[in-house]
Amino acid sequence: MGASKADFFSEEQNEIASLFKAISHPARVAIIEYLLKVDSCICGDIVNELPLAQPTVSQHLKELKNANIIKGNIEGTAICYCLNPETMKKMENYFSGISKSLNTKCC
């Protein structure tokens, strides 16, 4: 069909999948790395950093916000974006948990 059969998987599996789906596009990786590079909130400016039109960037920012990967604070005409440390930690923990319980003698 094309739609994922989300109903057949656990809530947690669907959550993890959509969290990583948010960073499964190079534009969104670029946004994350830009926010990391400037090391502060960025008001405006993101559109000029990417080789994409403004509506497209806005759409990618919306997806990152929905996934809780970035936070956006309204500052007058502009919006201040920054990374959400908690979500970064959550994703780190997902993999460190896997690494810990991995039997490396396998295969």
Added chain:
Amino acid sequence: MGASKADFFSEEQNEIASLFKAISHPARVAIIEYLLKVDSCICGDIVNELPLAQPTVSQHLKELKNANIIKGNIEGTAICYCLNPETMKKMENYFSGISKSLNTKCC
């Protein structure tokens, strides 16, 4: 358009994006978590664990293999799958690197 404008992003950004794209689907998250749960190579058996038809599972396994997230060893008629510890570590490191250089006083 629909296609991502991959040419305009860095090699590294495209790599990171396709790595996480591999775990952006609940079926592939379920495969990872099943391999983790059994804590050993699994020969066959994966198809029966998922609510999907055999060709669909095969397709998901192929994507996980292409992303180096799982390894598959042929064992006669069956194929032994297990997680790739190096890729797990790589993904963990991506986020721990972000967490480390994150200015948490922001926003």
Added chain:
DNA sequence: TTGTTTTATCGTAATATTGCAATATAAAAA
């Protein structure tokens, strides 16, 4: 008020992904 700036939304075309039936392939068993 009007104009400017910044971000969001709508509508839609191009492309990608998902899922599966049918079929193919490959190795072992009978």
Added chain:
DNA sequence: TTTTTATATTGCAATATTACGATAAAACAA
């Protein structure tokens, strides 16, 4: 050999994503 078992590939329909022009909305300046 034929049959069985396990996995892969092909082809296609249904759905999702990506990208952007046009437009809207919101805040501020003049």
